[in-house]
Amino acid sequence: xxxxxxxxxxxxxxxxxxxxxxxxxxxxxxxxxxxxxxxxxxxxxxxxxxxxxxxxxxxxxxxxxxxxxxxxxxxxxxxxxxxxxxxxxxxxxxxxxxxxxxxxxxxxxx
Amino acid sequence: xxxxxxxxxxxxxxxxxxxxxxxxxxxxxxxxxxxxxxxxxxxxxxxxxxxxxxxxxxxxxxxxxxxxxxxxxxxxxxxxxxxxxxxxxxxxxxxxxxxxxxxxxxxxxxxxxxxxxxxxx
Numbered sequence: 001x002x003x004x005x006x007x008x009x010x011x012x013x014x015x016x017x018x019x020x021x022x023x024x025x026x027x028x029x030x031x032x033x034x035x036x037x038x039x040x041x042x043x044x045x046x047x048x049x050x051x052x053x054x055x056x057x058x059x060x061x062x063x064x065x066x067x068x069x070x071x072x073x074x075x076x077x078x079x080x081x082x083x084x085x086x087x088x089x090x091x092x093x094x095x096x097x098x099x100x101x102x103x104x105x106x107x108x109x110x
Numbered sequence: 111x112x113x114x115x116x117x118x119x120x121x122x123x124x125x126x127x128x129x130x131x132x133x134x135x136x137x138x139x140x141x142x143x144x145x146x147x148x149x150x151x152x153x154x155x156x157x158x159x160x161x162x163x164x165x166x167x168x169x170x171x172x173x174x175x176x177x178x179x180x181x182x183x184x185x186x187x188x189x190x191x192x193x194x195x196x197x198x199x200x201x202x203x204x205x206x207x208x209x210x211x212x213x214x215x216x217x218x219x220x221x222x223x224x225x226x227x228x229x230x231x
Contacts, residue, residue, distance in 0.1 A: 002154070035217050037155070044221040045147075045155060050210055056219065088155050092216040097169050099145065099157035099216050 003028060004089055004102035011108040012079050020074040020105045022089030028100055032092040034072040036065055039086045039104075048087070049074060079109050112136040114206045114222035121228045122196055130191040130225055132206030140164070140184040143209040145218055146191050148202035148227075158204070160216070161189060174200075196229045203227075 005023040012018040022034065036049035047056055049065035052072065064075040072089055089102040118130040132144065146158040159170045159180040168180050179192040189206060203224040210219030 033217065037218070039155075044205060044223055045207075045218075046221070047210065047217070047219050050214075050217045050219070056210070086154075090155075090157075090216075090218070096172070098171055099147075099160065099218075101147075101155040101157060104154040 002103040003093060003096070003100045004091070006087075006089060006102035006105045008103070009106045009108065011110055013110055014079050014081060016079050017075065017077045018079060018107065019076075020087050020089075020107070022072045022074070022102050024070050024072075024091065024100070026070060027095035028070075028091050028093040029067065029072055030070040031094060034065065034067050035090045036063075036072075036074045037088045037090060037101075039088065041085070045088065076107070081109050083107060084109050112208065112220045114208060114220060116204060116206050116222045116225035119204065119225035119227045121230065123231050124197060124229055126196050126229070127192070127194045128196070128227060130193065130204055130206075130227070132189040132191075132222060134187045134189070134206075134208070137208070139187040141212045143215050144182065144189045145207045145209075146180065146189075147205045147207055147218070147221075148200075149205070149224075150199075150202040153202075156202075159191065162215070193227065196227070198229050201227060201229045 037045040038048045039045040052067040053065040113135045145160040177195045182189045206222040207218040208220045210217040
């Protein structure tokens with residue numbers, strides 16, 4: 001069981017918006033930056049959001065991140081079929097001295 | 111172009127050992143933290159270990175402490191993961207990843223394609 005909790009799956013229609021939550025505690029999300037990773041089927045993960053809400057170059061602004069207290073949220077607008085992937089939140093856990101990932105959320109674009 | 115290439119995986123019997131390598135290119139290797147992350151078939155990402163720029167600081171997931179050892183050779187631009195006392199639950203694709211930039215110690219900005227470790231008799 002992951003220290004960071006994500007919903008196993010979310011779905012929405014093309015063009016719509018979806019949010020994915022990531023819940024943690026004061027030892028991880030509450031006091032450290034959150035990142036989000038996208039893993040398309042059969043590929044390595046890719047950094048999507050870092051420092052809670054920043055996008056690496058090349059990531060479209062359809063993807064956004066936010067953090068409040070011990071929870072973080074990934075938002076995706078204008079959904080495309082190519083967005084179908086697994087999404088993971090990640091951060092540092094200061095108590096465990098370890099990087100933590102959420103269990104992952106599978107996005108289906110119906 | 112940043113490149114991370116893992117190697118050394120394979121089929122090993124329970125209790126056996128392997129040494130995974132991560133060869134880096136396209137950046138000043140000695141300036142970056144490097145991580146290992148694994149993914150069991152059909153499962154999520156699990157962080158395994160990380161090492162700082164000069165190898166003086168390492169961290170491990172509880173599940174691998176005492177069995178896995180991370181190290182680096184900055185002259186060879188390579189990070190290693192020595193995996194001992196392997197168990198069936200260690201079966202996974204092992205990814206090598208680099209910090210986003212020189213100051214990022216736990217944000218994984220670049221990933222390799224992975225090396226598969228299968229533990230089975």
